[in-house]
Amino acid sequence: MTGNKTVPTLDDVAKTAGVSTATVSRCINTPERVVENTRNRVLKVIDQLGYTPNFGARVMAAKRTYTIGAIIPTMENAIFARSLQAFQEALHQKGYTLLVASSAYRPDVEEEQIRALVSRGADGLLLIGHDRDASIYQYLKQREVPALIAWTFADDAPHPCIGFDNRASMRALTEEVLKRGHRRVGIISGATQGNDRARQRIEGIKDALTSNGLDPANLNIVETKYEIECGGEAFEKLMSFKKPPTAILCGNDVLAVGAIRRARELGLDVPGDVSITGFDDIELAKVVFPALTTVHVPHREMGSKAAVELVNMVETKSAGSSAELNTTIQIRGSLGHAKN
Amino acid sequence: MTGNKTVPTLDDVAKTAGVSTATVSRCINTPERVVENTRNRVLKVIDQLGYTPNFGARVMAAKRTYTIGAIIPTMENAIFARSLQAFQEALHQKGYTLLVASSAYRPDVEEEQIRALVSRGADGLLLIGHDRDASIYQYLKQREVPALIAWTFADDAPHPCIGFDNRASMRALTEEVLKRGHRRVGIISGATQGNDRARQRIEGIKDALTSNGLDPANLNIVETKYEIECGGEAFEKLMSFKKPPTAILCGNDVLAVGAIRRARELGLDVPGDVSITGFDDIELAKVVFPALTTVHVPHREMGSKAAVELVNMVETKSAGSSAELNTTIQIRGSLGHAKN
DNA sequence: CCATAAAATGTAAGCGCTTGCATTTTGTTA
DNA sequence: TAACAAAATGCAAGCGCTTACATTTTATGG
Numbered sequence: 191m192t193g194n195k196t197v198p199t200l201d202d203v204a205k206t207a208g209v210s211t212a213t214v215s216r217c218i219n220t221p222e223r224v225v226e227n228t229r230n231r232v233l234k235v236i237d238q239l240g241y242t243p244n245f246g247a248r249v250m251a252a253k254r255t256y257t258i259g260a261i262i263p264t265m266e267n268a269i270f271a272r273s274l275q276a277f278q279e280a281l282h283q284k285g286y287t288l289l290v291a292s293s294a295y296r297p298d299v300e301e302e303q304i305r306a307l308v309s310r311g312a313d314g315l316l317l318i319g320h321d322r323d324a325s326i327y328q329y330l331k332q333r334e335v336p337a338l339i340a341w342t343f344a345d346d347a348p349h350p351c352i353g354f355d356n357r358a359s360m361r362a363l364t365e366e367v368l369k370r371g372h373r374r375v376g377i378i379s380g381a382t383q384g385n386d387r388a389r390q391r392i393e394g395i396k397d398a399l400t401s402n403g404l405d406p407a408n409l410n411i412v413e414t415k416y417e418i419e420c421g422g423e424a425f426e427k428l429m430s431f432k433k434p435p436t437a438i439l440c441g442n443d444v445l446a447v448g449a450i451r452r453a454r455e456l457g458l459d460v461p462g463d464v465s466i467t468g469f470d471d472i473e474l475a476k477v478v479f480p481a482l483t484t485v486h487v488p489h490r491e492m493g494s495k496a497a498v499e500l501v502n503m504v505e506t507k508s509a510g511s512s513a514e515l516n517t518t519i520q521i522r523g524s525l526g527h528a529k530n
Numbered sequence: 531m532t533g534n535k536t537v538p539t540l541d542d543v544a545k546t547a548g549v550s551t552a553t554v555s556r557c558i559n560t561p562e563r564v565v566e567n568t569r570n571r572v573l574k575v576i577d578q579l580g581y582t583p584n585f586g587a588r589v590m591a592a593k594r595t596y597t598i599g600a601i602i603p604t605m606e607n608a609i610f611a612r613s614l615q616a617f618q619e620a621l622h623q624k625g626y627t628l629l630v631a632s633s634a635y636r637p638d639v640e641e642e643q644i645r646a647l648v649s650r651g652a653d654g655l656l657l658i659g660h661d662r663d664a665s666i667y668q669y670l671k672q673r674e675v676p677a678l679i680a681w682t683f684a685d686d687a688p689h690p691c692i693g694f695d696n697r698a699s700m701r702a703l704t705e706e707v708l709k710r711g712h713r714r715v716g717i718i719s720g721a722t723q724g725n726d727r728a729r730q731r732i733e734g735i736k737d738a739l740t741s742n743g744l745d746p747a748n749l750n751i752v753e754t755k756y757e758i759e760c761g762g763e764a765f766e767k768l769m770s771f772k773k774p775p776t777a778i779l780c781g782n783d784v785l786a787v788g789a790i791r792r793a794r795e796l797g798l799d800v801p802g803d804v805s806i807t808g809f810d811d812i813e814l815a816k817v818v819f820p821a822l823t824t825v826h827v828p829h830r831e832m833g834s835k836a837a838v839e840l841v842n843m844v845e846t847k848s849a850g851s852s853a854e855l856n857t858t859i860q861i862r863g864s865l866g867h868a869k870n
Numbered sequence: 871c872c873a874t875a876a877a878a879t880g881t882a883a884g885c886g887c888t889t890g891c892a893t894t895t896t897g898t899t900a
Numbered sequence: 901t902a903a904c905a906a907a908a909t910g911c912a913a914g915c916g917c918t919t920a921c922a923t924t925t926t927a928t929g930g
Contacts, residue, residue: 197673199886210910215888225896225908240672245649246589247886250915257650265630266615267813271605278632282639287646290605290630292618299622306627309585310597310650332580333537418813447817473607473758477787479819539916550880555918565878565926587916590885 198239207235218243249311257287258500259307260316263295264416267444268472270318273340276493277316284501286313295416297384301326308335314504316340316496320347321386336503336510340496342387343514350503350510352496356387359485359517360394360439363467366483366519367437368402371528372465375399376428376435377411378421378445388441391469395439410435414445421448426456429464436464436528443468443475443484450478450524461526471520480523488515538579547575558583589651597627598840599647600656603635604756607784608812610658613680616833617656624841626653635756637724641666648675654844656680656836660687661726676843676850680836682727683854690843690850692836696727699825699857700734700779703807706823706859707777708742711868712805715739716768716775717751718761718785728781731809735779750775754785761788766796769804776804776868783808783815786822790864801866811860820863828855 204211209232216224217232224232235241249255258281262270278288291307293300304326307315315330315337327349330337339351367375377395382388396406410431412424421444428435440446446468453460460466460480468475468484475482492515503510544551549572556564557572564572575581589595598621602610618628631647633640644666647655655670655677667689670677679691707715717735722728736746750771752764761784768775780786786808793800800806800820808815808824815822832855843850 200888201886211887212889212911213909216909219888223908228908240669242645242649242669242673244590244886246586246651247915248888249586250584250590250917251886251888253888253915255650257646264615265605265611266608267611268606268608271607275604275606275632275634287643288631289650291628292615292630294615303627305582306597309582310595310629311586329580329582333582418817451817474814474817477758477791477814477818540918541916551917552881552919553879556879559918563878568878584916587885588918590887591916591918593885593918 197244198241199244200241203232203235203239203241206239207232245311255311255313256285257289257310257312258314258316258497258504259304259310259312260288260290261300261303261307262290262292262318263300265290265292267416267418268474269416269442269444269470270341272472272489273487273493273496276490277497278493280494280497281501284497286497286501295381295385297323304330308333314338314500316500319386320344320349320351321384334507336500336507338496338500338503338510340492342390343512345512347512350499351512352492352499352515354487354492354515354517356390357394357397360391360469361397362394362517363469363483363485363519364395364398364439365402366521367439367465367467367525368398368404370437370465370525372435372437373404373528374433374435374437375409376438377409377441378424378428378438378449379411379413379441380416380445381413391441416442416444418444418448418451421445422452422455423448425449425452425466429453429456429458434464437525438464438466440466440468443470443472443482446482446484446524447474447478450480450482460524462529465525465528467525475520475522478524482520483522483525484520486518486520488517491515537584538581539584540581543572543575543579543581546579547572585651595651595653596625597629597650597652598654598656598837598844599644599650599652600628600630601640601643601647602630602632602658603640605630605632607756607758608814609756609782609784609810612812612829613827613833613836616830617837618833620834620837621841624837626837626841635721635725637663645669648673654678654840656840658682659726660684660689660691661724674847676840676847678836678840678843678850680832682730683852685852687852690839691852692832692839692855694827694832694855694857696730697734697737700731700809701737702734702857703809703823703825703859704735704738704779705742706861707779707805707807707865708738708744710777710805710865712775712777713744713868714773714775714777715749716778717749717781718764718768718778718789719751719753719781720756720785721753731781756782756784758784758788758791761785762792762795763788765789765792765806769793769796769798774804777865778804778806780806780808783810783812783822783824786824786864787814787818790818790820790822800864802869805865805868807865815860815862818864822860823862823865824860826858826860828857831855 204214291303318341341353343353380388399406414420414424468482471484471486544554631643683693720728739746754760754764808822811824811826
């Protein structure tokens with residue numbers, strides 16, 4: 191028997207079981223190709239030795255890892271959590287393991303993470319949003335690693351995506367705001383650089399303004415990081431104008447929650463003095479007071495559909511197809527009528 | 531030049547650059563060992579061919595991956611987010627990549643994830659809490675993969691840990707509650723099965739009760755999942771008793787927030803009718819209304835210290851040492867005096 | 871300009887696994 | 901029981917990389 195200080199290899203198993211490495215390998219990967227008797231013997235030895243396949247070697251020899259990678263902009267808040275959880279569950283069911291990395295909304299970090307995951311053998315990748323250097327897509331293509339984009343949808347997208355129309359969704363929400371008499375609206379947006387979703391949401395707001403005869407030009411937009419605290423600061427900044435907005439549309443719920451909190455600190459009533467809306471409808475939206483009017487995104491559906499489609503792309507080596515999901519507007523306490 | 535349909539290998543680079551594979555390898559791993567001229571030439575070819583090392587092969591040959599794995603109970607809420615983010619940042623700074631997997635609080639899934647990460651070459655692992663099958667620790671030991679435990683601390687722990695004393699922290703919080711005259715307290719805890727932190731927190735509450743001359747025996751404990759909704763249900767259950775508690779201590783902020791929300795829905799005033807406390811002090815705690823009295827955990831500090839220690843364990847092959855961090859009690863609006 | 875040490879580079883042996891093909895064993899049929 | 905097909909197993913060639921060791925080139929000094 192082999193020494194007990196080192197990790198057992200296929201070879202060790204083969205030797206103690208008195209078979210060839212090929213048979214051991216078959217016992218693991220294609221058990222039906224090994225006669226029961228031998229198989230049991232081998233499995234017993236595997237168990238006894240505590241053998242586990244060396245992944246690196248396996249990948250190298252077989253080219254498949256049953257691993258899917260996902261790179262999300264942040265793990266700090268729950269924006270991507272629920273859909274990722276659903277993604278993971280669906281993947282697990284299909285026998286895949288999910289590995290997650292976060293980019294902190296930084297393109298350079300994202301690229302690094304993509305490479306890390308791909309070189310670690312990810313069979314496929316889930317990415318958020320389209321905006322990305324062409325060289326990355328080229329890299330993925332060369333490596334033949336299928337990538338699926340989530341959180342956005344566009345017919346004409348060059349890559350398959352499972353998501354929703356950020357622009358139209360935000361436009362619909364804005365219509366609700368305008369419908370309540372608001373004419374001076376402010377925007378708190380996440381950084382638009384490298385973030386197509388953020389840009390589209392702003393576009394959606396402009397669409398609504400325009401179609402209501404308002405000029406999008408005199409729109410106050412504050413761009414900041416997607417953090418609660420930043421949302422608060424941006425809010426304060428917007429409210430400090432001579433003619434402050436009566437409604438503030440935020441790029442996501444996190445920013446909106448920060449705004450609401452700061453409003454309270456400043457003694458401003460929401461929605462009495464100012465209405466605030468978010469986007470995404472994460473748990474936070476219902477917890478904050480007043481509850482947040484926001485765009486509800488089908489997180490779990492997006493996650494599980496993405497899993498199914500991505501696995502399909504991996505297994506059939508197909509280009510993959512896109513799917514558009516619907517969002518709905520959630521009217522809650524934070525949106526009220528304009529006071530004058 | 532090699533064909534353009536396949537992924538370039540070290541060999542391709544070597545050939546086009548007119549050097550040996552060893553030199554190419556050195557250009558990548560120990561650039562100072564190759565003369566500038568050659569190095570530049572090789573790097574240019576690497577760039578031109580879009581070469582990236584094959585990770586599997588690399589792991590196999592070098593036995594090091596500069597990858598650290600972390601398995602957290604959940605990604606659904608922000609409990610582990612901040613500390614994980616800090617962990618990741620510190621790791622990144624040291625040249626390591628973090629790969630994350632979540633177990634959904636399920637031991638079997640956790641074990642699976644541990645194996646997945648280890649076989650994928652993780653140099654070290656960050657795990658949450660001690661409770662775990664002995665066979666897992668044995669597996670890790672055999673594989674010589676160092677593991678660091680976070681979110682808990684104990685002198686006598688068999689494995690190095692970076693965390694805090696859950697029991698003492700909860701005890702301190704409970705003292706604050708009792709100090710305000712509460713005598714009937716209820717507990718909403720996460721599942722204690724396989725979760726030492728949850729158990730210790732309960733013990734802490736009992737400690738405080740006992741030392742205040744109260745009998746821990748007639749304590750109402752509702753065990754549930756760590757989800758907002760579940761916190762609400764548990765709350766309703768506790769409040770439906772003939773003599774409902776005047777203070778409810780929750781196992782974490784998520785449960786507490788669920789309880790607060792349900793209180794509002796039921797028309798109960800917090801803290802007028804019932805006080806509610808949490809644990810962890812995540813963002814949610816400050817956002818909810820009334821703000822949550824809770825135990826503040828040094829998330830970021832825990833994350834970055836864990837990174838430093840774990841990398842140290844990996845690089846020096848040492849057993850690693852534990853560190854205890856301090857928590858503080860955050861008194862906020864959700865805790866008030868008992869009404870009678 | 872030559873000897874010699876130091877620096878740069880090349881050679882080739884694995885790392886642990888999968889799998890096409892060859893060989894052996896088992897089962898079937900006449 | 902012989903002949904042959906099918907099933908089970910073994911053999912051995914890689915997969916792409918790192919690295920100890922061997923070899924070649926460059927630098928140094930007399």
